[in-house]
Each structure stands twice: as structure tokens, then as C-alpha cells.
Amino acid sequence: MITPRSWLPTPLLSILLLIVWLLLVRSLSLGHILLGATLGVAIPLLTRRFWDDQPMVRKPWLLLRFMFRVLIDIIIANLLVSWIIINPWRRSRPAFIEYPLTLEHSFPITLLANTISLTPGTVSANLRMDGRTLLIHALDVDDEKALVEEIRERYEQPLKEIYEC
Amino acid sequence: MTLLWIPLLTLLGVLVPALTARRGRGFCTLATVTLPAMALLLTLSQVPALLDGELPRVALSWIPSLGLDLAFRMDGLSLMFATLILGIGLLIILYAHFYLSAGEPYGRFYAYLVLFMLSMLGIVMADNLLLLWIFWELTSLSSFLLIGYWSHWTDARKGARMAMTVTGAGGLALLAGFLLLGDMVGSFDLGVVLSSADVILADPRYPVMLVLVLLGAFTKSAQFPFHFWLPHAMAAPTPVSAYLHSATMVKAGIFLMARLHPALGDSELWGWLVTLTGMTTFLYGAWFALLKTDLKAILAFSTVSHLGLVTALLGIGSPMAILAALFHILNHATFKGALFMSAGIIDHETGARELGKLGGLRRAMPITALLTTITAASMAGVPLLNGFLSKEMFFTETLDTALLGGLGWLLPVLATLGGILSVAYSLRLVHGVFFKPAKEVPPKSPHEPPRLMRAPVELLATLCVAVGLFPAALATGILDLATRAVLREPLDFHLAIWHGVNLPLVMSLAALAAGITAYGLHSNIRHFARQFAPIDARLVFEGTIQSLVARTQTLTHRLENGSLQRYMSLLLGTALLLATLGLVELPELAGDKPTQPLDAMLVLGSALMIFAALGTAITHRYRLISLLMLSVVGLVVSLTFARFSAPDLALTQLSVEVVTMILLMLALFFLPQKTPQESSASRIIRDLVLAGTLGMVVASLNYAVLTREIDSIAGFFIANSVPGGGGHNVVNVILVDFRGFDTLGEITVLALAGLAIFKLLNRLRLFMPHSDGEGRVWSPDRYPMILTTVSQALLPLALLVAAFIFLRGHNMPGGGFIAGLVTAVALILVYMARGVEWTQNRLDFPYQPVAIGGVAVATLTGLGSWLFGRPFLTSAFGHFHIPLVGDIELATAMLFDLGVYLAVVGATLMILANLGKLTTPHRPTKEAPAVSRKETPAPPSEEAPLILDTEKSQRPSKEKA
Amino acid sequence: MLDTALWISLALILMALALNVYRLIVGPDMPDRLLALDTMYVNSIALIVLLGLWLNTKTYFEAALLIAMLGFISTVAVCKYLLRGDIIE
Amino acid sequence: MMQHLVILPIVLPLVAGVVLLRSRQGNTHHKRVIGVSATVALLAVAIALVIKASSGEVTYYAVGDWQPPFGIVMVLDRLSALMILLTAILALGCVVFACAGDDEQGSNFHGLFQLQLMGINGAFLTGDLFNLFVFFEVLLLASYALLMHGGGKARIQAGVHYVVLNLAGSSLFLIAVGVLYGATGTLNMADMAVRLSELNPERAGLVSAGALLLLVVFGLKAAILPLYFWMPRAYAAAPAPVAALFAIMTKVGIYAILRVYHLVFGDHAGPLAALEQPWVWWLSLATLVVAAIGVLAARDLRLLVAYLVLVSVGTLLAGIGIHTPQAISALLFYLVHTTLVTGGLFLLAELIGLQRGKANTRLVKGRPLQNGGLLASLFFLSAVAVAGLPPLSGAIGKALLLDATPADHQPWLWPILLGAGLCSLVALSRAGSTLFWRSHEGEPNRAPLTRRQLFGVSWLLGASPLLVILAGPVSDYTQATAEQLASPDPHIQALLPEAVAGGDT
Amino acid sequence: MTYYVILEGVIAFFLVAGGAFTFIGSLGMAHFRDFYMRLHGPTKATTMGIGSTLVASMLYFGVIESQPVVQEMLITLFLFITAPVSAHLLAKTGLHLQLRHADKTRGKPVELRKEEIGEKPVPHPDKGHG
């Protein structure tokens, strides 16, 4: 039996694709909506096999809030880093920091790692193969422990909540 | 038409022995002689016509543009030679029937013999110079086969090759001579040539032409210094020697001189060249005949000598000399044919042909002894035999000629000297074999040969005596016809035994007497001759050829030293030279088109590109760095395309650049990471100069074109893109419509690349380095988790972009090609992030059908237009109104573009994924065993999933992962 | 005003590109060069956007889109190469 | 279908190739049937084309219905028809030979073979310079793939040189096409001819640079002296049916020189007319010399044949260098002969090699051959033909060419050409005597000949006596072809009725 | 009118900011002491710079020319997905190659400790060098 699940495995992605399509073709004609819908169904069907099972997003609103926070942090981080770069008198205090992960699934971990890379003076340098530890390189840090705590509180906790895992 | 049957019957005769060889030798021999016998009868049937003064002739047009006709004539000269060829040929076949031993492939032998007969007939009957030449070369070929008949014998092989090389070379000279001759008179028709002596003699090219023609004649007739092949040709079975080297082939040169005498002969040059060559050969041959101990060698050198005699006569060229020459040809054919056959009989019955091993055979073989004595006496010029008559005519002519002027006395003296030698070697031959007591017991107990084997000898010996006694009755007729053909007018002559006591008679008698004395002093002469180191012509010849071959090998290796660098520099050097030649013709490099101003973006872009290009070259020994530099060039090139209004190009260049980069890196894994420093400074300077100048030339060409207005056909495309092609993106419309055929070829190339690469990857044995260039083991993390996750997020997005780029291509930058590459690259990202196995399980379509399917779709789109009666690849497009959906445009070009898309995806994945698979158990092995027949590298095991150096390079991570 | 801003921005980006080339050439290690290349890809996105603004056309923006995507993929490929040697395994 | 006849030599192999390549696996028998039938069909088409072309009319096929000079056209004249027919005849022999088992030595043989034919035919038919480039690439890549068929070190090593040099050649081709387009503004060769006749003399240098660069490219394909180095080893290493097919590949270069410099740089091109001639002439002589040396030096039958191909290249180019209709006619006759005979020789060499076992085609003493008599006769026949000895076609071709040599060229060409013939004769007699006469000890190697192999060989070699018998009509055709080439105006008129090319010459 | 002036000003601001950030990113890449520090510049400042430029473009085309702005959004999306991943992989590569870091860097991760690698470096099994 054909269930919606079998032909529309990821409704969110499908909708996203449709929207992107309409934006791309700059048109709202029925033809394009049909075409976009077709692509929205076809592409996930084609690529579904390339997806690992991921935890569902339980709290989309939280996700939005998280994204907004990250955006703000990115801007701040950028200003900070820029300042470090252009200020010749500023002596940076780089450090390698091991961050023990509490997240479990690959998608949230990736989100976290990318967030870390984009925000305050840190780059996630290596996710160890056991998936439990993230090595972070920080450009300018006083207190490693505090940084770890900040990341956990600011990013990892929300992600955990979003995905409830 | 009867005339045509003479060669035609002989031609058919070539096939007969091959077809009848299975039915027994007797049958085969009989069958073989049938057709040549008929040809002989046909030849003789021409006599009445000839006597009536007619010239029987037949001509069929063959290659008009070359002036080559299938034309035959039968004049007296042809008649005489044709009779000789066919008559003696028949005797030889009969003789060979007994001569060849039981196990030998006689069918083949007969076939070769008849083939040779045919080619000789062709020479003497040809009425077209080129036709004559064709048969001329055919005699070389068939004699090659005959001489090499006992091919397991080294002497036979080498003798055959030597004969063919020398006579073949002469044949080539002859061709050149004939072509010149034909050019002079404007025709290759023999009749025309023979009647154009005045034109020919007046032509400034006459000397060259004459030398070329004579080269042909002299090589064939074994004239000094080209005589050396003939004694070595004696490695042939005796029937062959008897036929080719006494009666026929060696006479071809003589025939040619006689044939062309009317056209070429009336000049001093001819006289000097031919007479002196002939006299030299006459003496040289006779001298060596006296020194040799092998029966056939003696006969061979005596043949050389007699050919020289005839040549000398032709050189003298007076009517009587011609007559004498022709007469001696006849006589020589009879006595020498008989002598060769006798020698064969002796060899056959005793197993020996060395004078030292033979002796006293007159008791065991009295009849053979008698026959040999008669024919040898004829050869020596003993009165009452035919040899005496023509030799005396020769002496007469040497006395009468005005050639050599004040040194005219030299000719008769030399002639007499030759006569003395002839007598001596003839005597030695007969005495040594039959009368002198034997020193050794011959290998076989000697006895008379079978009756029929001796029959040909008996016939010929009888002829010697008969003609000797009744020359007027027996020889006048044919000689009359033959001389008429050569002299082009009847000659009044009378052949008689007795002319009274005159100087020639004295010369003859003196020669006889002195000859006998010389034989008496024979051991002294041989002792004298031993002081001179013997020159073995075969060794010299083989040595020459071998050193020539060795030298050519050195030369070839020096030129083609297997170095691509040299070949490439030659290619570039040639290009540089030729392009420069064009450039220097430009009056001014800059044209009249105004140039555009510079801006910062351009300057920096150019600087970037130049830096990166130089960087690529400079760092080329550090391959990865070089690759990164190359990537920068690629990026800037695509930015340049964008800058100068080519968005499609920018997109294409970008995607191709990335794919190329991935490809190069995939390959680099299996290649050394660094290039050793091996170019010398001078080499680098040479390369820099070469590349630099060619770069300058390219830059100049570029500048020259850029500064000139172009009046191109582009306007048509811009004007017709929308109305004719239904698309706003002209570049895309050109690609899929105006010049869709190019694109079809292009995707075929791409698909072919995929197929070719698949072939290359089959059973490829590679090192899989388990550490990088610095010796670091690889990171154990095969599929970094973050990359994996992101790759799956990017895939749908990339596919969407691909779909977008594809669909808008006809009107906006994009199209099937770029969309295909984007799709392929996105999939390659998945391959990189998740590995072959994982991806392969999910991407289970086979690439080759997709790639080929793309080509198929494009082709079918093209073929579709045939249904509408339009040419291949004619496009159609239309706007369709669909309710609710609205207006949509559909074009066949989109279908074509879909083909492009599929071909690109398929081919790219075929290339990259198959390459990636090399190091996994999925490596392509479907190809049939690629073990070439030439070299058979033992594959480790048919089932082994990996052909790698497994023990060493298995990396630790394999197990972990 | 826009023009001025455009040219200032362009000048800055060109300088950025020059710095990238500097890093590309001096290295000292492969990752440094790769970083330079990756940055160069990203910077050329800005260049194309500026070109679009200058010429007042979006014709070339797909190129920018592709650079964003393909530049990443080529960086991944080189990283994978340096890490594992075999980029598709 | 008749109106599409002109494009069939391209479409037919393309479709066959696509059908054959649709998957790698599949029934060998089916593939063979398809491959051979497609080639037979191609032969039929080629015959029809020759009949059509022999009327003397130049016809064209506008692909995509875009008329010249804008669209790509396939042009049928006597020359292209002849070349297509020659290709088809050669291909049939090769493909049947391959069906004896060579096709199973690797993947996709028949499909690649068809695409190779497509490329070759396309190059012969196209009237567009850039399209010529595309077809060159198609035939090159197909040839790369076919060269590698079956693998083996020798092929790989020869392949590297072949591929790299040809890639550099392709770059030069693009530069040349670019310059010519930049200077004349068109790609259609007939149109380019028209535009050259009214070219601003100031630009002549530009055009001549482009034209001479093009000559380098064609010379590379044709294997002329300083550029031939890729050829002998690649041909010697290629699998037999492929090497035999390659016999036509150097002729593609010859054809391109003939076509481009007669059509585009004909008399109407003024000072640019026949600008290739001196180069081709002197280089052809040098090529002949080097080739003759190579023939003598070769220690392997395949290599020997490869150098014989080189000899033929020199001979053909000499004909172009002479540049008279007579010489062109002679070279066309010789071209037909040499292509088929050298093709046959490559196949024959394979048979000989197979029967000799370990000694293969190396010219050393080996075992006797199981079918020694038959192979020896075939070898003798082909040696006579290829060395240019009567009574086979080589002699006729050579005589035609020598006869067509004007007096001032004779002192150069005659000795060299005849000398090269002599060298071939010496080398071939040495080779034959070693292979068949000296090898008489030991047991013959069990490698029976198959009917397909014999058909392939005799099909190609049989052409030689046939050419002799039909020398009259064939040379009439080549004569007419040469005359058609010499006066390109009707050709131009047929493609561009409004053009007045050469009107002022 | 004012609206346009303000808009132009905003666009100009974003343009200049974009250029500036881009430059700073590359500057950081050029002048930091070690690879790990150099990594920060492009990851953040450059991404930001391109983002600003794209915002400028969106404002220009979207508001002034009223053309759709989806390409810019897509580009931004791609960038924000890929930039951190690139940085991550680059860092990982640097660690794998054990690139040396500035002395003042605190923390000594296992990745950079030689003894943790375990095996001795093995020579490249390369016969390719002459």
C-alpha cells in the first residue's frame, strides 16, 4: 500500500525544496508550482537512501530561537575576531580545548560543531572517532573551563532540547 | 586475339600443377606441360604471319591515365625468345620430373616454374614498356621463389635474397628509365618508342635514361660488376639453374638491349658502355670459370662470360653483330641448357659436383659423357658445332668495329683471350669429370640416369651438332625474323661453316691451341690466382646488408630514442617555426581596432593568473602544490569568462575545474608525490626558451586578432536564436541547435572517455601507499562524521540546483552539461564522505548505460526529425497552452540537452567512481582477462578482489573500519 | 555613493585576494595553501557579486552559487587527500 | 532514407555503437552480429555514396537544417565518398577478423569500433573546420580506447606517447581554428575560401600562421617527419584488428591536408594559395628517407609494417607536395592500395605471431608454422603489394606517382621513392625468409586459423589484385577526384550559391 | 528621495563592511603565527564579509531593481553550511599533519603528541623515483 510516508518521507524538506524552487524560477505560475512540487517529491525520494536516520526535531520553535541566537553570536564573534586581527597590540591567547560531548546523534553533533566554528573565536578542530570528544581550537581564551561551560550551556543544551536526546 | 592466348594459357598453366599435385607426379607433370605446349604451338603458328611481314599485335586498354595497356606483340625477336622460353621450359619440366626427389612438393615447384615462364613470355611479348617492366619484376619474384625452393638450406635463402635484391634494384632503375623514356616520346607504346630514336637521342635526358635502362639490363644479365648474384643463385635446384641461369632469365637483359637497340643503340655512349661492360664480363667470367671447382659454379661463371660476349656484340651494334648476338643467344641456350642438365645428372647420380670428388665417369656414364663432351665443345667453340659459328662471328665483329678508335686492336686481342679461357675451362670440365682418374669414391655409385631424364640433353646436344653442321637450313629462318625485328629491315646474310681462311679463323684456332695449353698449365694458373684473396660475393653482400641494417638501427634509435620529451619538443619546435613564419608576414602586429582601457580588477586578475601559472610550473616537482596553483588558474579563468560576458563558460569552467582537480588527486594517490630533480640546467633552459617563444607567438597571435575587427557569422545566431531556435541564451542555442552536431560529438567523446578509462582500470595493479610522501601513516578516520552529515544535507540542494540550471539553460546561463556536472559532483561528494561501498549500495544504477543512454537520447532526438522529413538534428519548439498551468515552451532541444545531461552524469561517474573503486572490493573486474597474447604477466589470482601489493600496503585502518 | 562604495569594496577584496596569493605561495604547509585556496574561492564569490552590482545584472550569480558549492567540494577533496590519500574509498 | 544518405556514414555507426554499448555485458554473438551487420550496412551506404558522388556533383547535408555557412554541413564529393568507401572496406575486414576472438580480449570492443568509424567518417564528411576538430577528437579517443584493448605493457607505453602528443596537437588545432576564425569570421571551409578571396592583404600573415599551425596538426595525424614519432610503436602495439583499422588513421591527416589546402587555400586565396606545398614536399621526402631506414631497422614484423605505413605516408605526402591533379590522382590510387594492404598486413602479422608462439612476430628463428604454406603465400602476396612490385597494386600506384612527377621534382622523388621501395623489398625478403624459411625446426605451435581471420586477411589483401584488374576505372575515378579537388569553385557554389569565390581569379 | 539616499547609504555600508570583513579575514590568514590561528580569519570574518556583500546585493536588486534575491540567499545558505565544515576539515588535516603551533598555545591534544601516533613513520613505498 502506498502510504504518504513512502512517497513523502520528509515533508519538511519537500516544502523547503518547493519554496527554493519557486524562489529560483522567480515565478508563482501553476506550472512552476507543479514542477516545484514534483521536484520536492522526487528529489527526497531519490536522495532518501542517502540519509541516515536522524532524530526528529521535537521543538521547531526552539530551533528557530537557537538559530537567531547563533546569528547574533556570529556577528559578535566576527567583530571580536576582526578586532584581534587588526589590533597589532592585542596578544592573543590561543588554546586547544577538549570538549566532552553529551549529544549522541550525528546531526546534532554536526550542528554543534558548525556552530562552534562560526561563533566566538573557536573552531571545532577534530571530532574524535569515538564521537565523544570534540577538540576545539580557540583563538583567544582566558579560561578553558568557562568556555566549555559556555558552549555547553549556550549551544549544546538547546540542541539537546530541540532533538530531545 | 590468338596472341593473348599465349600468355593467358601460360597463366592458367600456373594453376594446373597446384590443382593436380594430388593426383600423382606423372599426371601432374603431364598436366603441367599441356598448356605451355599449347602456347608453344600457338607461338609457332604465328610464323606464317611473320613471314608475310605482318606484326601480330593485340592491345587491351588497362590504365589509360598511366599509358599502360595490356599490349602484346609477336615479332621475330619475340618469336625467337618465346620459342626458346617455351621449348626449353618444357624440356626442363620433363627433366625436373626425374630430378626432384620423392618427398618434395613438386606441384609448387612446377607452379613457380610456369609462373616464371609466364613472366619471361611477358617480357618478350610486351608491346608496352610498363607492361614489359611488370613482367620484368615478375621474373625477379618468381626466380626468388625458385632459387629459394630448398628453403631450409641457408645458401638457398641467401642466394635467393641476393638475386632478388640485385635484380629488383635493377628493375627499379629500369622503371625510372622507362618512365623517362616514355616521357621523352610521350608514350609507353613500344612501336612508338622504337620509331622515335631521333627524339630520344636528341633529348638531354638521354644519358640518364640510358644508364638507368642499362642498369636494369646489366643486373638481370649478370654483367660485371653486378654479376655476383648469379653464381650464388646456383643454390637452386639444377632444373632452375638450367632454365633461369642459362636459357632464359639472364637473357632478359640481353633481350632488352636487343629490343631497345633500335631506339637507344645509335650512340657512342651506348657503344662504349655496352661493349666495354660486355668485354669485361666476358673475360672476368671466363677467368673465374677456370678457377672454380664446383660444376655448377664453373657453368655459372661461363654463363656470365657468354652473356658478356653477347652484350659486347650488342654494344658493337652493327647489323652483323646483332645477328651474331642473336645467334649466340640461341647457341648458348642449347649448349648451356644441356650442360646444366648434364651437371644435374652427374650430381643426381653421384651425389657430388666438386671436380675434386669426381673423375673417370666415362665408364659408368658413357652416354652422358658423350653428350657433355659435345656440348662443352660447342661452348669452347670447336668447329662443326654451333658454338663455333657464333663465336667466329663474334671475332669477326671485334675486328670490324670502329669502336675504341686507335685502341681498336684491343678488342680482338681480348676476344681471343676470352676464347682461350673458354677452351680451357670447357676442357677442364669434361676432362676432370669423365676422363681424369677419380681421386675419391663418389657418395653414390654412378650410373646412367633414366632414359627420359637424359632425353632433353640428347635433344639439345643433337641441336648443337645439327646447327653446327647445317646452320643455313636450321637457323637462318628464325634469325632472319629476329634480326628483322631488331634492325627494322631485312638483313642479307648467309650462315656457313666455311668462310675461307681469314683472321677470325686464325683467332679461333689459336684460341683452341692456346686453350689446350692453358689447361695444361692449369695448376700453375690456379697457383697464380691463389695469391689474390678470394672475395666471396655472398659474404660481402650479406655483410653490406647487415652493416646497413645495423647502421639503420643505430640511426633509428638515435632519431627515435623513445623519449617523449624529444618528440614533444620537435612538435612544439615545428609549430613554433611555422607559426612564426606566418606572423612575420604581418606588416604590423597591432590592428586598427581601438583597444579598451584597463581596470584594477583586470590587472589583479591577470597578475593572479600569471602568478598561479608560473607557480604551477615552478612548483611542479611538488605535485600537490602545483595542483593547487593549477586550481587557482582554473578559478581565475572562470572569473575571466564571467568578466567578459560568458556566464555559461564561467559555469562550465568552474565545474570542470573541480572535477579535474578531484580526478588529478585521485590519480596522485597512486603516483609519486614529488618529481625527482632530473632535468639538467641546459635542458631546462632549452625548454624554457622553446615554451617561452611559443608562448610569445601565441600571445602575439592573440593580440593581433584582438586588435582587428571581425566580420563573423555570429550575427546570424544572435538574430535567429529566438525565432529559429526558441531560446534566449544564444550560446546554449548554438550548442543544442545551430551546432548541435558538435555537441553530439562532444558527448560521444565524453562517453568514450568513460569507456576507455574503464578499460584502463581493468586489472590495474597499483601500489596503495599506506603513508604519505613524508612517511606519515594515514589518518584512521575514513569518513569524518561532520562531513558525512553535511554531504547528505547538500545532496538534495545540489540536485535542485542542477534541475534549475538544466531547465533554464535554453534561456539563461546553464544547460545540460553544467547540470550534469553539478549532479555528478554532488554524488562524488557523497562518495568522498561515505565511501564506495555505502554509496554503491544506494546508487545502484550502472553508469555505462546512463552515459550511453545520454548519447542515445541525443541521437534519437536527432533521428526524430527524420520522421518529419527534416535533416538530422533539426529542432522544433512550440508554446503550448495547458489549462490551469498556462503557457509552457517545449523544445526538442531540451530533449537533446537531456541527453547531454545524462551523458555527462554517466560518464563523469564512470570515470570518478570507477577510479575511486580501485581501492575497494568493488574495483571493476568485469572486463574479460586482459592478458595480452604478447606478454603474459601472471595475474596473482583470478578471484583476488584487489590487485595490490597486499602484504605491505594493507593499512591498519582497513580492519578498524 | 554606491559607486564609491563599490570601488572601495572591490579594492579591499582585491587586496584580500592578493593576501591569499601570498599565503598560497609561502605556505609553509599544505593546509596553509589549501586554506588560502579555499578563501580565494570564497572571496571570488564576493568578486562576482560586485561584478553583478557593477554591471547591474544577475547573470553571473549562478557562477557565485556554483563557486560556493564547488569550492567547498574541492577543499573537502584536498583535505581528504591529505588525511587519507585515497579520497574515494 | 535516400535524402539522408550523406549523413548515414556517421549516424549508422553511432546508432550501432550506442546499441552495442548500452551495457557492458551481453551476448558476444549478438554483439558480433550487430557489429558486422552495421559495418556491412556502412559498406552498402558507402557504395551508394560513391555512385552518387561519381556524377561529379557536390552535394551537402545541412545538419539541423541550418544552411551553410551558419550550420554544420556534411559535404559529399568524390574525395569524401572515396574515403568513406575505403574506411568501410577496411572496417569490414577488421571487424570480421576481430570476431575470431580479439573482441573478447577486453570490454566493449564492437561498440568502440563503431564509434571509431563514426569519428573517421565524420572527419571525412564534414565541411566545417571546428566540427573537424570534434570528429578528430572522437576518433582519437576511440582509438585510445581501442589501442588499450586487451591491455599489456607495450600498449600502455606506446599509448602514453600517442595520447600526450595528440593532446598537444589538439591544443594547436584549437589555436589554429581560433586564429582562422578570428581572421575570417567563419568556420565553414567553403565560406572561409570565399572570405579569403576577398581578404584584406594586411591579414594574410595571420591567416597563414593559422594555416601553417593547422598543417602541424594534420602533419602530426598523418605522421610526417618531425612529428611521426608516436606512430610506429603505437601501431605495432595495437591489437591486430585495431592496428589494421589504424591504417586509415594516418590517412585522415592526409585527407585533411588535401581537403583544407585545396578547398580553403586554393587558387582563389591569392598569395596564400598552396602555402603548405613546399613544407609538405620537403618533409615528405625526409619522411620517406626516415621511414625507409626504419623499415630496414625493424626487428619485429609489426614494427616493420608500421614503418611501411610510414613509407606510405611519405609517398602520399610527396603526391600532395607535387600538387598537380595527376599527382593527386596517383596518390589517391596509392592511398586506397596502401590502406588496405597495410591493414591486411597487420592482420596477417597477428596470424603469423599466433602460430609462432613465443617468438611471436619478432624476426628471429622460431618454430615452423602450422599453416606455413598458406601464411607464406599471403605474406608473399602482401609483401609484393606493399613493396610496390608488380604485378600488384603497389606497383601501379607507385608508377602512377612517379609518372606524375614533374621534371624538376624527379631528381628528388624518384631516387628516394625507388630507394624506399628497395629497402622495403630487402626488409620484407629478410623478414619472410626468417619467418617462413629459417623457422623449420621443432613442432608447430597449435594455433589453428579460423575462417573469420582468414576472411579478414584475404578481404583486405584481395583488394590488391582487384585494384590491379580494376586499375582503369579506379584511376579514372581518382583522376576525376583530383580534378574536382583542383577546382573548388563548383564545390563552393554548391554550398554557397550566392558566393562569388574565386570570381576574380 | 531620502528613502533612496538612506537605502543607498545602507547598501554602501554593507558593501564597504563586506569588503572590510573580507579583507580582514584574509589579513588574519596572512599574518597569524600558526596554522590553527590563521584558520579563524577566513572561517569567520570572510564568511561575514561575503554575507554583508550579499546583503548589499539583496538590498540593491531586491529593493531598488525589485528582482528576486533568492540566489543570494542560496549562496549564503551554502556558505553557512560549508564554511564551518571546511574549517573543521582543515583543522583536522592540520592536526593530522601535526603542524606546529605557536608556543603560547595552551593544551596539548593527543592528536599532536607524537607518541600517541603509535607507529613509526614508514617510508613511502615508492619505486617511482628513478
Add this chain to the structure above:
Amino acid sequence: MESLYAITTGILTACGLFLTLRGRTFPVVVGLTLLSYAVNLFLFSMGGLTTNGAVIIDGPSNYADPLPQALVLTAIVIGFAMTAFVVILAMRARGDLGNDHVDGGKFEEFREDRR
């Protein structure tokens, strides 16, 4: 501008050619790729250099010559196919012949002066 463009093309060509003259397969392949970039730039410019003239028909405009663009597109694709082939061939040669010299290492010592 034209001169700068031409000089750039020339230098690219020269660098590419220099690399094709090297003795190892990989630099040769890189050189051929570089050469094809140069040639594409060259061919592209044969219709002239046009700013802001992308040939997307939307009314009268100063269009660039689209034909060289189409030719370059074809050339790029063909060049890619060829490069792909030659890269793999280089690998194959290395695997089969044991080294990556363009001549297959026929020479024991790679003395270039002699070649």
C-alpha cells in the same frame, strides 16, 4: 586590456608547454591541463572581448560573439574528457611499468641531456 589579456594567455601557454616538456607523467598532465586553459582563453577571445554583453537575448544590446563561446564550451568538455583519460593512463602506466616516467623508464638512468 587586449595586450594584458594576450600576455596572460601567452604566459599560460608557455607555462603549460614547459610542463608538457617534463619527463614525468604527472607534470605533463598538469601542463596539458594548463595548456588547455590557455587555449580556451585564446579561442574565447577570438570573437573579441566584450564587457557586459552576455548573449542572453533581451532586446538590442552590445552582445558578445557567441560562437567562440560555444566553441570553447565544446573544447572545455572535450579537454576534460581527454585530461581524464590521460590521467588514468598515467596511473596505468605507473602500475604496469613500475614508474611514472613518460617513457616508461626504458632508460636505466634518466639522463636527459642525451635525449
